[in-house]
Amino acid sequence: MPTSTAHVTTDRPEHSIKQLISHLSHDATTDLAGDSRGTITLPEGRCVLTPAGDHHLSMVATAADADSLASVQDVVTRHLLEVAAPDGPSVDWTDPVAGDALQLVDPVVGDYLLTHCTPADEVLTDLAGATREAAGGAARMQIAQDEGALLGMLVKLVGARRAVEVGVFTGYSSTCIARALPADGHLLACDVSTEWTSIAREYWKRAGVADRIDLRIGPAIDTLRALPADETFDFAFIDADKPSYPDYYEEIVPRLRPGGLVVLDNVFQGGRTFDPAFQDENQVAIRRVNEIVMQDDRVESVMLAVRDGVTLARKR
Numbered sequence: 001m002p003t004s005t006a007h008v009t010t011d012r013p014e015h016s017i018k019q020l021i022s023h024l025s026h027d028a029t030t031d032l033a034g035d036s037r038g039t040i041t042l043p044e045g046r047c048v049l050t051p052a053g054d055h056h057l058s059m060v061a062t063a064a065d066a067d068s069l070a071s072v073q074d075v076v077t078r079h080l081l082e083v084a085a086p087d088g089p090s091v092d093w094t095d096p097v098a099g100d101a102l103q104l105v106d107p108v109v110g111d112y113l114l115t116h117c118t119p120a121d122e123v124l125t126d127l128a129g130a131t132r133e134a135a136g137g138a139a140r141m142q143i144a145q146d147e148g149a150l151l152g153m154l155v156k157l158v159g160a161r162r163a164v165e166v167g168v169f170t171g172y173s174s175t176c177i178a179r180a181l182p183a184d185g186h187l188l189a190c191d192v193s194t195e196w197t198s199i200a201r202e203y204w205k206r207a208g209v210a211d212r213i214d215l216r217i218g219p220a221i222d223t224l225r226a227l228p229a230d231e232t233f234d235f236a237f238i239d240a241d242k243p244s245y246p247d248y249y250e251e252i253v254p255r256l257r258p259g260g261l262v263v264l265d266n267v268f269q270g271g272r273t274f275d276p277a278f279q280d281e282n283q284v285a286i287r288r289v290n291e292i293v294m295q296d297d298r299v300e301s302v303m304l305a306v307r308d309g310v311t312l313a314r315k316r
């Protein structure tokens, strides 16, 4: 039960955040960012305060369990009321929500997005159907149509000729990427499964891109590390086993040309990324790679709330 938010009415949100951060600086680890966002880190958890328009501030508290969350809420609320004017704000926290119950994208918005991008053609529609039939529940691993459209558009915007994909499955994303490459383009596609990628091969042929794709079966980290030293890429998509994301990222970034793009999928982990109660190896690795990307001077990055969270990192 680790996340809860509160919206507080205050005349000067930036000023209130600054005061609170200063007030708590002896009892907690505090940080005030240039955009007036304040972060308070306590032993029990964390609270991030953000100005929201001229008369509000929003607070997001996270902790590993309900008791710790209540303690974070209590500390922040008490100190906020201490620094506020005597007729100070009322602070009403929402009920705690577990990370995996967060609604990442409202279903109404999600449907609208899906139905307002270039529609999937017959090949991609058939591929999605064949994957559902062959993989059942595992078909969830396949990227959705709007994410495929995004990948294709990014490949074109970057003007990519050489691309690499880590995590092929039945070939939806690789088809979108390969189609967006020029006729002499090349996609190095890495996966461990001959079973799933046999479906991919069939659909690459149908899409007319089989000759641009070089499928390598085996642990992707071995494939990447075995590449010639001078092999470079313009575009990379990482969508395989999550614990290896930091290693994939570190292998790929040095091989990106300046202006090249690496895209990382599932950086939200269904909301578990935001919730410290979730500590399995997937979530730990994704939080780690999210920090690595954010602090990496070699790239500029942005995280998009597309599906399960997509990070774009462009090599400087």
Ligand SMILES: C[S@@+](CC[C@H](N)C(=O)[O-])C[C@H]1O[C@@H](n2cnc3c(N)ncnc32)[C@H](O)[C@@H]1O
Pocket: 141, 142, 143, 166, 167, 168, 169, 170, 171, 172, 173, 174, 190, 191, 192, 193, 196, 218, 219, 220, 221, 239, 240, 241, 244
């Ligand atoms: C989420 S799926 C990829 C979905 C795909 N991008 C699509 O659009 O359908 C993850 C894939 O990563 C592959 N995988 C898992 N561990 C791997 C590893 N160590 N090296 C390479 N591929 C791996 C799995 O076999 C699976 O096909």
